[in-house]
Amino acid sequence: TELSKIRNFSIIAHIDHGKSTLADRLIQRTGGLSDREMSAQVLDNMEIEKERGITIKAQTVRLEWKGHVLNLMDTPGHVDFAYEVSRSLAACEGALLVVDAAQGVEAQTLANVYQSIEHDHEIIPVINKIDLPAAEPERVKAEIEDLIGLDTSHAVLASAKAGIGIEEILDTVVERIPAPKGDADAPLKAMLVDSWYDPYLGVVILVRVIDGTLKKGQQIKFMNAGTTHLVDRVGCFRPKIEQLTDLGPGEIGFITAQIKEVAQTAVGDTITDAKRPAAEAVPGFKEVQPVVFCGLFPVDANDFEKLRESISKLRLNDASFSFEMETSAALGFGFRCGFLGLLHLEIIQERLTREYDLDLITTAPSVVYEIELTHPDPAGVTKIDLHNPADMPDPNKIASISEPWIEATIYVPDEYLGSILKLCQDRRGIQKNLTYVSGRAQATYELPLNEVVFDFYDRLKSLSKGYASFDYEQIGYREGDLVKMSILVNEEPVDALSMIVHRGTAEVRGRGMVERLKELIPRHMFKIPIQAAIGGKVIARETISAMRKDVTAKCYGGDATRKRKLLEKQKKGKAKMREYGSVSIPQEAFIAALRMG
Ligand code: GTP
Secondary structure, X not given: OOHHHEEEEEEEEOOOOOHHHHHHHHHHHOOXXXXXXHHOOOOOOOHHHHHHXXXXXXXXXXEEEOOEEEEEEOOOOOHHHHHHHHHHHHOOOEEEEEEEOOOOOOHHHHHHHHHHHHOOOEEEEEEEOOOOOOOOHHHHHHHHHHHHOOOOOOOEEOEOOOOEOHHHHHHHHXXXXXXXXXXXXXXXXXEEXXXXXXXXXXXXXEEEEEEOOEEOOOEEEEOOOOOEEEOOEEEEEOOOEEEEOEEOXXXXXXEEOOOOOHHXXXXXXXXXXXXXXXXXXXXXXXXXXXXXXXXXXEOOHHHHHHHHHHHHXXXXXXXXXXXXXXXXXXXXXXXXXXXXXXXXXXHHHHHHHHOOOOOEEEOOOEOOEEEEEOOOOOOOOOEEEEOOHHHOOOHHHEEEEEEEEEEEEEEEEHHHHHHHHHHHHHOOOEEEEEEEEOOEEEEEEEEEHHHHHOOHHXXXXXXXXXXXXXXXXXXXXXXXXXXXXXXXXXXXXXHHHOEEEEHHHXXXXXXXXXXXXXXXXXXXXXXXXEEEEEOOEEEEEEEEOOOOHHHHHHHHOOOHHHHHHHHHHHHHHHHOEEEEOOEEEEHHHHHHOOOOO
């Protein structure tokens, strides 16, 4: 396709503002699919994405509109996947900013808009859901001008649901979004935007060609990975797969090259011709690193091999999560896994539970700490990255511990501001900024990531009745007064529950933890002490009293069916319990105990 006829754009929208519905409408209007095929939302193609209503993997479709080729790039909508978003945006020249006419601008949207502006995008505001009685398009337009500083004179008022404004959006894209630039005669230079595993095609790579041409049968090289591959398919999605002979400058499409694992195809890598390589790679390549780690153990030790297989399969399609085998004194064999964030962790955990039918115990999520030792260890190392609180060195050998910090931007209606500020304060937050715009406050805080990974987002949402929104970026490591808190049940340490905490908040955390465990662990025939301790010092303690004989007698006396039912229930419950010495701890206790009050 001629460069002047191409338009590449993405859709920026807060969750639920109507991105998928709009994308479907654009596909439908330009004739990509019949009405019947439209019944299911096509861009979100994974089951979990549909159920949770979020887009995880970027996808793209090619649309034809009045003699132009429009490439619509779908982008993930969650903070955990920020790097993927940045690469998708880098592949485009413009964006539609979809804002719900009744809800207005949200924090998450802002982060993406700023990125889009940094990429010099032409941004077209689309005020969606104007069919709603609560729609206030003029107020939302003013908000876009005030908050983001975008000119809204060419904003489109639309309803993706009712099909209003769809043609106007397509016309505005052609009119306002600049055509891509590129040199057809230069050596091939293309950016790897995304990749995923397809059971029929193998690894599918989404690319944006910058210069030169990408052809079927071409020997290509990944400049960062240093590997070479033979291109065996070139094509695009309309949204159905269409094979092409080549992709020229400015074009977006896919290739396959007999690659088996997505781990070999790093997002942001540069694809060039193996024989005639480009002089420079596309800027902005970054290796994504997991930031949150936890242990995953099968409830039933016999499921270990099944867990290994399932995790390996998931990893085929998601290079951003990592795993390695781990053994725990109490939990047996399992895996230490790394994730981009808590949502990412939950998605993987949910898929293992649901798609692979596994019962899992998840240990306390932890960030990566940097530890300076006072003296080199036997291998001559003085600095270690700690992924697992269980591996914490002897405190006497530690010179300092540093933890990752983030800068968080929170938007919240005034009425909930007080409780949100308190939440940030309780989590060791440092306020950097606080401003008010049209009834809403914008607070900027620096927070230790450690204080955020547990349940910060849940608390934020519940304290603000769902109105607060939150976005963050990492700002590096800072030294802190950090200690390992152990939990002892019946005098035995439960390593899955140990965590690194700040000394100043240790007592509150320890107290909350033992109190919750007291509720979660059933009574036994004997008294069970539950303790939180730092080093040898107990900082909080609760005791589960012994089951009294007459209580048991009452339970088991009389009615035979009731007794049998009780026994069955107990037996079933047993399967989901873990034995700690002589104490059984139910599976739910592990996660529930970590939720801070
Ligand atoms: P994520 O995929 O989670 O990012 O959400 P999304 O932004 O793609 O939102 P989606 O298209 O799934 O729409 C969210 C909800 O809003 C759905 O229930 C849609 O039916 C509804 N919706 C989308 N557009 C409109 C509209 O123009 N008017 C009305 N009334 N509802 C709409």
